[in-house]
Amino acid sequence: MKARIAAVAAIAGTLLAADAAEAYTVYVSNEKDNTISVIDTATMTVTKTFKVGRRPRGLAVTPDGKYIVVCASDDHRIEAWDTTDYKLARTLPSGPDPELFAFSPDGKLMYVANEDDNLVTVVDMETNKKVTEIPVGVEPEGMAVSPDGKTVINTSETTNMIHFIDAATQKITDNVLVDARPRFAEFSSDGAKLWTSAEVGGTVTVIDPKTKQVLKRIEFSVPGLNKEAIQPVGIRITKNGKRVFVALGPANRVAVINGDTYEVEKYLLVGQRVWQLAFTPDEKMLFSTNGASGDVSVIDVDALRVTKSIKVGRLPWGVWVKPE
Amino acid sequence: MARIDAQAAMRTVLLTACTAMAGWAGTAASARADELSVGILSLRPPPPPIYDQDPLPEDLGLAGGRLAIKDSNTTGRLVGQSFRLDETIIDEGDDPLPAFEELVAKGNQFVVLNLPAAQVLKIADAAKGRDILLFNAAAEEESLRNEDCRDNVMHVAPTRSMLTDSLAQFLVWKRWRNWLVIYGPHPNDQLYLDQIKRAAKKFSGKIIAEKLWEFGPDGRRTAQQEVPLLTQALSYDVVMIADEAGEFGDYVAYHTWDPRPTAGTQGLMATTWHPQAEQHGAVQLNNRFKRLANRPMTSLDFNVWMAVRTVTESAPRVKSVQFKPLYDFVRGKEFELAAFKGVGLTFRDWDWQLRQPILLAQAAALVSMSPQPGFLHQRTPLDTLGTDKPESKCKLK
Incomplete structure (x- = not known):
């Protein structure tokens, strides 16, 4: 009798625990495996792995949650996979060697960085057609769209610039020079700040998108690590703008930065060569792709602790959580 | 001109x-x-x-x-x-x-x-x-x-020293510490040989013998005859080749008496790109x-x-x-x-x-990149390659 009560309690406990945190679906692109891993956050396990085009890197779920969109860089195309049955729904014209992309807030347009061709390609999601190509610097990589949809950002790795593109005219309006090899750009949710990472420079530069002035250049220092090992890549900002997480590449750490004071508050030890980051919609968890160790680290955002690592494919690159 | x-x-x-x-x-x-x-x-x-x-x-x-x-x-x-x-x-x-x-x-x-x-x-x-x-x-x-x-x-x-240091770090990391050196007759080969010797000392590799290549500037016909004789009755892990002109180095591999890998100016090469x-x-x-x-x-x-x-x-x-x-x-x-x-x-x-950083490569593939993990330096690991400040004889003017 006692045993049965204990069992019931245990089941109830499990149900409660499951209730407490929403179950989300996380997608991870594995660059050297040509696959996407699907993680269920209820069980924190990989529930499915499916084959996609060659060298999958940048990945995102469309704002309506219907498709996983992934750059198959070596196949020079972007693929849209159905989130219900994981079948290839369609391919999008992307221009050569697509690496990263961003959607307009209404989900109608997709801006793609073509790393090998010094272009940003604009694709109409409804008609599946290329709208235009915008010439930018050498090796375009990071893409971001301002929350109001009016400004498109591209970072070019060899030109070392952040390009501001007017979404209406589809022309570059401003260029801001940053440290070597800028890889990623992310707007704060109010659009007041643009955070950018420079991989080789080892810094993060925060820019005022209105004045194009540099608000702050943030350097990192991890005891016992030489400066070269610190290579910032992926950036995510909480919706309230208070906390910013930066993946530091071969430093194997995610930096936690105060969004107001720009102070680095903490370094979280994750897997090896941490690359990109993604929040769950409730911002309780942050997932990081760790390229060299082939896993994903799960960060508890409130406690600022790494709670779990989940084995995925070879060289995990992009990560995205399906919206609710 | x-x-x-x-x-x-x-x-x-x-x-x-x-x-x-x-x-x-x-x-x-x-x-x-x-x-x-x-x-x-x-x-x-x-x-x-x-x-x-x-x-x-x-x-x-x-x-x-x-x-x-x-x-x-x-x-x-x-x-x-x-x-x-x-x-x-x-x-x-x-x-x-x-x-x-x-x-x-x-x-x-x-x-x-x-x-x-x-x-x-x-x-x-x-x-x-x-x-x-x-x-x-x-x-x-x-x-x-x-x-x-x-x-x-x-x-x-x-510098040649950066190249040979890069190789030496890798070979030592592999625990292939004993090297047989075959060097060519040209002045540049001697310079490369000097740097192999210096790198061996720096990273505790051991040169068990130095052999001069004296079988002409085209190793294609002579290698099968000469290389076994040159390399027999010796105990080593790897052949280090100093042949900057490329006259014989490519023809040492597979002809050594014992099956041993080759490195240096041919075989596993140190290169910037x-x-x-x-x-x-x-x-x-x-x-x-x-x-x-x-x-x-x-x-x-x-x-x-x-x-x-x-x-x-x-x-x-x-x-x-x-x-x-x-x-x-x-x-x-x-x-x-x-x-x-x-x-x-x-x-x-x-x-x-x-x-x-220096790439270590064979003809068709990249093998590694030096400095190798674990070789530390107070300034930057990159200064484990080549002449460091205290050893420098340079007086800039």
């Missing part, structure tokens, strides 16, 4: 005339206020050592400079700067000074040298005290960074180069690319194409070159040698 840019030659004639009339000294301004011209003085590639096998491309090194200019002009058009490469080729045995002075007269104050050490030195001394900065893209001599160092020469080419490099964006540089030159990128192309980029990547940062601000920036603490090796590259301020 052959000139590649006929238009430039034409301009020279006109400029020389102007100079004569106005009595200007030295640096004629570039064609436009926002244009920067980088000069390159390049030795015509020598014929291949073994008959007509693998002839060196005519644009060896130059193509790397052209790509750097193309890359930089993409940036330049966004900031209102433009860049051009002023190319001059000389033949072996030519006096480099007239060609050099001609480049300077055309307004080139940054000049990349793809020349042997002796000619680099000659030009450095001729340029002393003038507003000229030289980049050594080819000469790997230790002497140029030590007793013969010059303050007006920046070295993007690695490789067409199979793909990490850290290297694949993009390799792709861009192939599209431009219709051939794979060599280490010399890469060295010239780095030299030109050192100048042209700095111009948007200092917002100028004038010599003084560019010179100050390139020589300053802020300078850092992104060159597809995962870390920013900087110059050692005691001998102006560029610090850089």
Whole structure:
């Protein structure tokens, strides 16, 4: 009798625990495996792995949650996979060697960085057609769209610039020079700040998108690590703008930065060569792709602790959580 | 002497005339206020050592400079700067000074040298005290960074010691510590041998024997006969080859008495660049180069690319194409070159040698990149390669 009560309690406990945190679906692109891993956050396990085009890197779920969109860089195309049955729904014209992309807030347009061709390609999601190509610097990589949809950002790795593109005219309006090899750009949710990472420079530069002035250049220092090992890549900002997480590449750490004071508050030890980051919609968890160790680290955002690592494919690159 | 840019030659004639009339000294301004011209003085590639096998491309090194200019002009058009490469080729045995002075007269104050050490030195001394900065893209001599160092020469080419240190770290990490050395008869082979010996001492490798290759400049027919005899009754882990001309080194593998890998100037090679490099964006540089030159990128192309980029990547940062601000920036603490090796590259301020990771590769594949993990240094792991500050004999002047 006692045993049965204990069992019931245990089941109830499990149900409660499951209730407490929403179950989300996380997608991870594995660059050297040509696959996407699907993680269920209820069980924190990989529930499915499916084959996609060659060298999958940048990945995102469309704002309506219907498709996983992934750059198959070596196949020079972007693929849209159905989130219900994981079948290839369609391919999008992307221009050569697509690496990263961003959607307009209404989900109608997709801006793609073509790393090998010094272009940003604009694709109409409804008609599946290329709208235009915008010439930018050498090796375009990071893409971001301002929350109001009016400004498109591209970072070019060899030109070392952040390009501001007017979404209406589809022309570059401003260029801001940053440290070597800028890889990623992310707007704060109010659009007041643009955070950018420079991989080789080892810094993060925060820019005022209105004045194009540099608000702050943030350097990192991890005891016992030489400066070269610190290579910032992926950036995510909480919706309230208070906390910013930066993946530091071969430093194997995610930096936690105060969004107001720009102070680095903490370094979280994750897997090896941490690359990109993604929040769950409730911002309780942050997932990081760790390229060299082939896993994903799960960060508890409130406690600022790494709670779990989940084995995925070879060289995990992009990560995205399906919206609710 | 052959000139590649006929238009430039034409301009020279006109400029020389102007100079004569106005009595200007030295640096004629570039064609436009926002244009920067980088000069390159390049030795015509020598014929291949073994008959007509693998002839060196005519644009060896130059193509790397052209790509750097193309890359930089993409940036330049966004900031209102433009860049051009002023190319001059000389033949072996030519006096480099007239060609050099001609480049300077055309307004080139940054000049990349793809020349042997002796000619680099000659030009450095001729340029002393003038507003000229030289980049050594080819000469790997230790002497140029030590007793013969010059303050007006920046070295993007690695030294032999950087190359052999890179190999030694890898071999020691593999626990292949016992080396048999086979070296060629040329003076450069002796220099390479010296650096193998020094690297062995530095990283506790052991040279169990040194054998001179005396079976002629074409190893193809003789290797099967001679190499077993040269390598038998010895106990070693790896054959280290010093054959910079490529006369026999490729033919040592598979002919050793015991089955042993080869490394050095052939076999597992230390190099600044490789067409199979793909990490850290290297694949993009390799792709861009192939599209431009219709051939794979060599280490010399890469060295010239780095030299030109050192100048042209700095111009948007200092917002100028004038010599003084560019010179100050390139020589300053802020300078850092992104060159597809995962870390920013900087110059050692005691001998102006560029610090850089070195690739270890075989002909068709990349094997590793040095410095190897675990080789530590108080400044940067990159200073575990080559001459460190306390050992340097360089007194910059």
